[in-house]
Amino acid sequence: xxxxxxxxxxxxPVLGLALCLAVSAPAHVSTxxxxxxxxxxxxxxxDDNWKKLQQYVLDEREAMELRGPDRTPMWGEHRxxxxxxxxxFFVRSPLKFNGVTIAEPERRKFEADYLRREQQRERRxxxxxxxxxxxxxxxxxxxxxxxxxxxxxxxxxxxxxPQFISSAYFLRFKFEEGKYALVGHETLDGRDLLRIEYYPAxxxxxxxxxxTGRGQSEADKARDAExxxxxxxxxxxxxxxxxxxxQIVKYTFDNVAFDFLPVGWLMHVNDLNASxxxxxxxxxxxxxxxxxxxxxxxxxxGPFDLHYTLDYHDYRQPDVxxxxxxxxxx
Numbered sequence: 540x541x542x543x544x545x546x547x548x549x550x551x552p553v554l555g556l557a558l559c560l561a562v563s564a565p566a567h568v569s570t571x572x573x574x575x576x577x578x579x580x581x582x583x584x585x586d587d588n589w590k591k592l593q594q595y596v597l598d599e600r601e602a603m604e605l606r607g608p609d610r611t612p613m614w615g616e617h618r619x620x621x622x623x624x625x626x627x628f629f630v631r632s633p634l635k636f637n638g639v640t641i642a643e644p645e646r647r648k649f650e651a652d653y654l655r656r657e658q659q660r661e662r663r664x665x666x667x668x669x670x671x672x673x674x675x676x677x678x679x680x681x682x683x684x685x686x687x688x689x690x691x692x693x694x695x696x697x698x699x700x701p702q703f704i705s706s707a708y709f710l711r712f713k714f715e716e717g718k719y720a721l722v723g724h725e726t727l728d729g730r731d732l733l734r735i736e737y738y739p740a741x742x743x744x745x746x747x748x749x750x751t752g753r754g755q756s757e758a759d760k761a762r763d764a765e766x767x768x769x770x771x772x773x774x775x776x777x778x779x780x781x782x783x784x785x786q787i788v789k790y791t792f793d794n795v796a797f798d799f800l801p802v803g804w805l806m807h808v809n810d811l812n813a814s815x816x817x818x819x820x821x822x823x824x825x826x827x828x829x830x831x832x833x834x835x836x837x838x839x840x841g842p843f844d845l846h847y848t849l850d851y852h853d854y855r856q857p858d859v860x861x862x863x864x865x866x867x868x869x
């Protein structure tokens with residue numbers, strides 16, 4: 540198993556990092572303090588971009604494939620969606636499933652159901668934040684399918700991030716002081732980025748309320764705590780950050796060993812990794828570009844690979860007469 544660098548390695552001098560920081564600090568601070576302050580800013584603003592433009596639409600491709608021994612395809616799905624703003628909310632509209640175009644009634648029902656769920660979440664968020672009752676009363680309501688607009692006009696009203704943002708930031712890692720190490724500079728797509736490694740201690744925190752309720756025994760709690768500790772121990776996150784914008788441009792997640800898993804008699808997880816990249820489809824606006832995850836495991840009959848990809852593309856600003864576009868068959 541790859542050993543983590545000792546704490547002293549995290550204090551290796553990092554030339555020029557202070558120039559990237561937009562925080563005031565005493566003249567003499569440790570390098571790790573500077574890096575922690577920098578990462579605090581990076582994580583604080585990672586969700587700022589999606590509301591910078593009040594109107595835009597995008598397309599999505601989602602694919603999943605399972606391959607068995609000898610890389611034989613065993614199962615797969617391919618879905619296509621478009622995202623547009625309806626009643627102030629981003630709505631995910633299905634276009635195709637495994638190459639078959641979704642029928643108009645089915646698509647419109649999916650959109651209406653999706654919008655209704657998003658509005659309910661927004662109302663729950665409002666109640667949780669104890670917003671003013673007048674604001675709750677003015678929350679948008681779902682239109683009937685017959686009255687639903689087919690264009691993409693409308694401004695963003697929702698405050699909760701849409702799914703294409705939350706999917707991209709699938710690692711909801713928290714800021715953890717002293718858990719970052721600056722590896723150096725790397726160039727990606729012509730940009731000079733900082734490469735930073737993150738060794739989490741609190742990424743897996745056991746937030747599943749169904750398992751942490753009063754009915755859980757002390758022994759179960761102890762086992763869960765140890766499982767989370769081991770998951771955190773083997774996790775490694777690598778981030779590529781644009782220093783001037785404090786913007787995560789790419790990150791990868793790797794679990795380097797799963798020997799502690801209790802299902803070793805049934806399957807052995809050889810490797811799990813995932814990555815996310817951001818793009819800049821509009822000036823000074825960073826939005827998700829692609830997500831990819833791969834799980835390699837071994838069962839009694841042989842090795843299996845599960846591969847998942849999510850691609851967001853063709854970001855554009857609509858005009859008020861735009862229609863939802865169904866892609867041509869490839």
